[in-house]
Amino acid sequence: MADIFNTLGGWLHAVFVQQLDAWVLLGFAAQVLFTMRFVVQWVASEKARRSVVPASFWTFSILGGSLLLVYAISRKDPVFIAGQAAGLFIYVRNVWFILHERRQRAAAGHSAGGTAS
Secondary structure (H helix, E strand, O other): OHHHHHHHHHHHHHHHHHOOOHHHHHHHHHHHHHHHHHHHHHHHHHHHOOOOOOHHHHHHHHHHHHHHHHHHHHHOOHHHHHHHHHHHHHHHHHHHHHHHHHHHHHHHHHHHHHHOO
């Protein structure tokens, strides 16, 4: 058991003390943003008492995913790069759907308001 703690302690020391640089800090910041998408989804679902996906979920997905992609590129990890790049396409597409729906609702509300006399 002591060997496990020594190995874990050595790894943590290497990551957080010896290798801590701007890229590792960026990676952790990106991961925090990416994790926040689940927090906002959870809170919104609890408030609604049903499963919902708020627009902020996609905002955090884009922000965190973009920074994670930059981090993955810096690490030259093709698996991580492919995963984040594919995810970003989906996140951006969902934001496009949300914005498109909002524009349609605004246009419908504007035309309905203009016809009433």
